[in-house]
Amino acid sequence: MSRKEIAVTVAFGCIALSHHANADFLSDSKATLGMRNFYFSNDNRDGTAAPSKTEEWAQGFMLDFKSGYTDGTVGVGIDALGLMGITLDSGTGRHVGSSMIPSDSDNNAVDEWSRLGLTGKVKMSKTELRYGTLIPKLPILVANDGRVLPQTFEGGQITSGEFKDLTLIGGRIEHATGRGSTDRTGLSVAGGTRESNKFDFAGADWKVTKDLTAQYYYANLDDYYTQHFFGLIHTLMISDNQSLKTDLRYFKTDSSGENSSGTSGYRVSGYTKSGDGEIDNRTWSAALIYTVGGHAVTAGYQSVSDGSNFTQLNQGSLLDKGAGGSSLYLYTDRLIQSFTRAGENTAFGQYAYDFAALGIPGLKASVMYLSGHNIKTTSGSDQKEWERDFTLDYVVQSGALKNVGFGWRNGKSNSEAARNQDQNRVFMSYSIPLL
Known part of the structure; x- marks a missing residue:
């Protein structure tokens, strides 16, 4: 078009x-x-x-x-x-x-x-129904925005805030369009070459107290998998400029429909315990984020069970559609690797600094290191990998270029389970209000 x-x-x-x-x-x-x-x-x-x-x-x-x-x-x-x-x-x-x-x-x-x-959208009281193009950011589905244009999905979603401190959400996704594509596709997983057109989901975010949020989400990709997500997020305010955030996440993912039968085209890629491409995974992670002034230090650990790789929507194996590119609601979903292979245990740490504390508002930087081990693949076990990522962002605060954003991403990965890679992303962004 x-x-x-x-x-x-x-x-x-x-x-x-x-x-x-x-x-x-x-x-x-x-x-x-x-x-x-x-x-x-x-x-x-x-x-x-x-x-x-x-x-x-x-x-x-x-x-x-x-x-x-x-x-x-x-x-x-x-x-x-x-x-x-x-x-x-x-x-x-x-x-x-x-x-x-x-x-x-x-x-x-x-x-x-x-x-x-x-x-199209319809709203009554504090409940909204949307049908058409969606860019979801949910624990069970995150649209990828890691290139020049975002990935989009098509379907319906209803969000309700009728109950105090409780947000309910549900819907069905039917198609996706990749970040580097103009063609919409059905839905799949990494390794799957047959399309599904039914991804049903429901979830709740409950603000238990002003400092504690509990989450539960359910998702089912027809003929591929059923997934349950549980999350807890707690923020402890130590002082006016000092806090400790705890973020706990757990995913339970099991095969469904044709994937359970090992039907060709519905199999997941990578290692599976039975060797038949059946999805069977438990993944949990824990992260602590300590913030004081402009400093933020993150330390965490993630464990992936060895039944299969961690699995969510991924259309990259569908042929001739340019549908590649997916994101995951995991701290380990980084520039190059996602650290989600079967059996993989990953320790990670990050240091970030907001230069507004030094009188330079708009300038932020971070460095992150991740180390994974005990990886199981179809070619071996107890493999290792690591990645180091650096980010630098600046948003102009005044003058003719006010609100123009500049960013640099640099990643380096060494892996026994994949190719070693060096990656750079440099971008400039700006938004003009028209109405």
């Missing part, structure tokens, strides 16, 4: 709805144009498989329109999300697998790509 088609579609949709809307719908509407300039480089420092290095540069635009609601007991509205990417630099041998930029029929990077997402 071209830029002109996106603009015309959004404009006519908004005009058509505005004939039936009132002042609240119009006055509460917001529109922003987000821009992201993104350079990505990943150096596979060993192994014979091509390519040895991925290197690309692109410009992304995101037009985000969010309407208000019509007046009355039941309010109605519509959101629209227009996404467009332009390739600034790529080439044969440096572009692979639609990691950031879609591929053409010759497997080269396209010059530009775009897509449009529309979402």
